Amino acid sequence: MKIKNRERNGVTILDISGEITIGQGDVELRKEINDLIDKDIRKILLNLTRVSFIDSSGIGEIVRSMTTIQKHNGHLKLLGLEAKVRDLFTITRLITVFETFENEKEAVDSF
């Protein structure tokens, strides 16, 4: 898994590509979120457009990211859930707790 960090209109966008699975991506994502919190960044958009595979540990890490950011009075939103990933968020009902977007500008403007 690779994470690229960029900023748009005060929102930090994490472009994630590859797989978010147990031992491969979940730890990296946790470290990235903690680093952003340490830098007082509170508006984070996870771009999952190029995520090819995610398992329950990867889903759990996104949940953990959300709760970590909320504890610091921040916001985390999701961009570009591909059909397979969206299905998993629907089955687990996490789709009801995350704000998800298909368009980056709309996502950024929503913060």
Place this chain on the structure above:
Amino acid sequence: MNPQKKSREPLSENDCDFNVELNVPSEMDIIPLVVDLGTAMMKLRGYPGRDRDTIRLAIHETLVNAIQHGGSTKPDSRIRIRFYFKRSSFYTDIEDEGAGFDPDSLADPTCPENLMKPGGRGIFLVRNLTENFKITCLPKRGVRVTFSLGRKSEDEK
């Protein structure tokens, strides 16, 4: 006859009895190899990519569970896997050497009190994404998790 063309056509349901059995170490590094084999068998039988993705996740999650909970207390523990076709479905059996568990005792990760917990979704996903999900306790041997997936119609590919 064009042998190259024939080799690319999916095997029919009436072809040879097609099953594969594996006996592998209970190690995380082995997961991609097992997943690739199962999904390759499905591809050979003409299952669409969406079905292969579902089974990929199901095999992955079940193996993670077997490795983390099934063999964690025993050195040199093994996992046995069987892939096979039955009627129009692809079946997977995964046996570990653990004490087993009651799937009904697992917390529902979709309940409000569990929704924001980071763990507890692996077996839930397998159960909800596959068919004929079953957990069988094997006395003095461990536990077997079975699941299948039927081939979707052409329209659903």
